[in-house]
Amino acid sequence: MAFDIEAYRRGAAAVPYEDLDFGAFADRPLSDGALRCLRSMSDIESHTICYLRDLLVTPSHTDPTITTFLTMWAFEEYWHGEALAKVLEAHGIPTGDQHIRLVRERLGWRDRIAPIQQAIAANIIGVDFVAVHMSWGAINEWSTHAGYGRLAAREDHPVLTQLLERIIRQESRHAAFYASQARERLERSKLARRLTRFALRRFWAPVGASLLPEAESRHLMTFLLGDEEGQRVIDQVDEKIDRLPGLQGLGLVRRAAVRYGVCPQ
């Protein structure tokens, strides 16, 4: 079914969290492992505007449906970062502008030239690059959706679960947009299929890998995917990728999990 962009732009909203009982974390705090995951997740969500910076220099910016989506998407992701920061704050973990600035500065000069490199490569490729962007987005939204689901299940904390369920509902809509665009663009262009397959195989890494220190990415993967249910989730995301035209058999998530030592070869 085609994605209803009109309904999405009208319904886009900051995830509500003011009504949640954050005081409940004082009686029953989250585990250290979960808080470490939330730190990374909040940092990733708050970095969305920088991902958007890198994408608007590509041919994706010429498509008004895509830019309408990206406008709302960046807004919703911003509030995911804020909502997760609220949970960290309730545990006495520092958040706010000073922290976000440090996360961005830590990335150094490579991050500053990234949009220039991306602009050159993507504009040489032309409109077929949009299929790479949309497929990448779908995979990352599926991964994020799965990650929040695993965190809620592992911690089984009523307030965290309530918040994550609200965020997950928005992540589902993000995934639906990216996947519908990816499917359409991959179906109609053989070059887009070949290019996307190549780019994913060569460059894809789990969400946040370009932002987080290696040890934090490893912790995130291990905490969320290291158990039996995590192994099932790895296969589920890979199966979703398999269903996109021309992307069968990549095994991206499984390969990343092996690389991070989360599962055997």
Ligand SMILES: [Fe+2]
């Ligand atoms: Fe998000």
Ligand SMILES: [Fe+2]
């Ligand atoms: Fe999202």
